Amino acid sequence: xxxxxxxxxxxxxPAYNEEGSIAAVIADIRGHVPEADIVVINDGxxxxxxxIAKASGANVLTMPYxxxxxxxxxxxxxxxxxxxxxxxxxxxxxxxxxxxELPKLIEQASxxxxxxGSRYVESTSYRSPYMxxxxxxxxxxxxxxxxxxxxTDTTSGFRAAGRKVIDLYASYYxxxxxxVESLVYLKRHGCKITEVSTEMHRRKAGRSSIxxxxxxxxxxxxxxxxxxxxxRYNRTAVIK
Amino acid sequence: MFINVLSVSIAITFLxxxxxxxxxxxxxxxxxxxxxxxxxxxxxxxxxVSLMEWIADQxxxxxxxxxxxxxxxxxxxxLILHLTIVITKLTSQVLRLTQEVAILKAREALYGKxx
Numbered sequence: 001x002x003x004x005x006x007x008x009x010x011x012x013x014p015a016y017n018e019e020g021s022i023a024a025v026i027a028d029i030r031g032h033v034p035e036a037d038i039v040v041i042n043d044g045x046x047x048x049x050x051x052i053a054k055a056s057g058a059n060v061l062t063m064p065y066x067x068x069x070x071x072x073x074x075x076x077x078x079x080x081x082x083x084x085x086x087x088x089x090x091x092x093x094x095x096x097x098x099x100x101e102l103p104k105l106i107e108q109a110s111x112x113x114x115x116x117g118s119r120y121v122e123s124t125s126y127r128s129p130y131m132x133x134x135x136x137x138x139x140x141x142x143x144x145x146x147x148x149x150x151x152t153d154t155t156s157g158f159r160a161a162g163r164k165v166i167d168l169y170a171s172y173y174x175x176x177x178x179x180v181e182s183l184v185y186l187k188r189h190g191c192k193i194t195e196v197s198t199e200m201h202r203r204k205a206g207r208s209s210i211x212x213x214x215x216x217x218x219x220x221x222x223x224x225x226x227x228x229x230x231x232r233y234n235r236t237a238v239i240k
Numbered sequence: 241m242f243i244n245v246l247s248v249s250i251a252i253t254f255l256x257x258x259x260x261x262x263x264x265x266x267x268x269x270x271x272x273x274x275x276x277x278x279x280x281x282x283x284x285x286x287x288x289v290s291l292m293e294w295i296a297d298q299x300x301x302x303x304x305x306x307x308x309x310x311x312x313x314x315x316x317x318x319l320i321l322h323l324t325i326v327i328t329k330l331t332s333q334v335l336r337l338t339q340e341v342a343i344l345k346a347r348e349a350l351y352g353k354x355x
Contacts, residue, residue, distance in 0.1 A: 041342075061342045067335060075339040082343070175335070 007086040009036040009106055012076030013058070014069060015093035019047040025091070026056040028099040033106070039079055040093070043072040049093075074173035077161070081170040089160040097158040101198040105160035113191035114165045114183075116151075117158030117198035135219060139180050142223065146230040147187040152195060154180045165191055174225060177218055181225040188229065247286035255279035274322070278315055 011029055015022055022040065029038055038058040042050045044066035053060045061075055073090060080088040087109045091097045101117055108115040139154045157179055161169065168189055174181040186193060258275045261267035267275075285292050285308065296304035 059346065061346045063338055063342050065338070067338055071335045071339065075342055078339055079343055 007106065007110065008084065009033070009087045009089065010076075010080045010083070010085040011036050011038045011102070012041065012073065012080065012088055012090045013038065013053075013093045014041040014043060014072040014076065014090070015045065015049050015053065016043045016066060016069075016072075017045045017047045017049060018093040019045075019049050019052050021095045022049055022053050022093050023056045025093055025095055025099075026053065026058050028095075029091075029102065030057070032099040033102045036089075036102070036106075037085075039076055041072040041076050043067060043069075068176050070173050070175040070178040073178065074169060077166050077169040077173065080166050085166065086163060087160055088166050090157060092157055096201050098199055098201060101158070104196055104198065105158070108194060108196055109160040109162050111192075112194045113162050114186055114193045115160040116153060116156050116183075116193065116195045117160075117200075118153035118156055118195040119198065119200040131215070135215070138219075139222065139226075142226060143180060143183055146184055146226065149187065149193065151183065151193075154183055158198060158200070177222050177225075180222050181229050184226050184229040188232065244286065244289065248283065251279055251283035251286050255283065271326075274319060281311075 011033070013022070013025060018025075026038060026040075029036065040049075040053040040058045040060045042053065042060050042062040044063050050060050050062055061079060063072060063075065067075075076090065077088060087106055089102060089105060089109075091099075091102075097117065105115045105117055136153070136155055140151050143149075143151050143154045165186060168186060168191070169182070172185065174185075183193065255276065258267065258272055258279060262269055262272045292307060293304045296302075296307045299307060301307050
């Protein structure tokens with residue numbers, strides 16, 4: 001088993017118009033895990049995200065147009081696979097995931113296929129935290145039921161993936177609202193998943209992609225995808 | 241009998257248009273087969289009104305042309321379903337290409353710097 005220092009680690013940061021926060025996020029990572037490489041997936045931003053990320057010293061993959069969070073994130077995993085990384089950590093560009101928690105996630109990634117950073121400090125920046133809470137509990141229950149493993153924070157986008165998961169995500173990753181479904185997909189492929197408690201900040205800049213109008217669609221779409229994923233044969237085309 | 245002449249000519253025109261589109265490579269063979277099948281059925285029914293009436297009778301439909309609407313509608317639905325399947329496939333292919341382009345562009349920029 002490789003130790004944390006010898007594991008080749010990549011931090012994947014999908015970013016869509018995050019010029020206000022991306023520099024601080026990259027600096028934060030450099031300060032806590034200087035040995036990790038950083039790749040920013042610039043998903044067709046119309047602002048200076050690409051420029052600022054490059055100036056901050058990150059590798060930048062720029063999508064020619066906006067492909068959405070799932071397609072962007074998967075690009076990061078394909079890149080991680082080709083470059084032979086042992087661990088890939090996905091992290092938000094808006095500053096809600098503190099880099100000081102990274103060592104904890106990366107360390108656990110040597111023992112588990114996927115490590116989820118679970119928030120014990122609830123983010124309350126959203127307008128209706130109560131509804132959001134209900135949604136999160138609902139998804140936790142649903143995933144727990146379908147996978148027979150207890151999950152507390154299925155919508156967390158703060159995750160560290162080992163080689164097995166990097167390969168699986170490079171082959172298939174849900175296109176929109178991917179967090180919950182991607183867990184069921186991994187469990188269907190026999191991955192070992194754990195949650196570690198991490199602190200999370202309110203976002204520093206930008207807005208949540210989930211508006212009240214979209215949340216109904218979100219609930220229905222994710223529930224449907226999760227159930228379909230649980231019923232799917234685990235047959236996956238391998239992408240080289 | 242004017243309606244018979246009309247429907248036969250529509251069916252023949254339709255079949256010719258589909259075949260011509262395939263010949264000019266404006267329509268792929270795989271997608272044209274459904275349309276060709278559809279126009280042949282249309283032609284058969286137009287030429288043979290008693291066949292239509294017999295089918296309507298068997299199904300217990302009082303108004304024979306309603307059977308035509310039923311099958312026409314079913315055909316449209318299955319074709320639209322087929323199209324959305326094709327779109328889904330195209331969407332994933334375009335996404336995969338986009339991802340490859342993003343990765344290749346970054347690599348190219350890196351080599352450009354070194355040379």
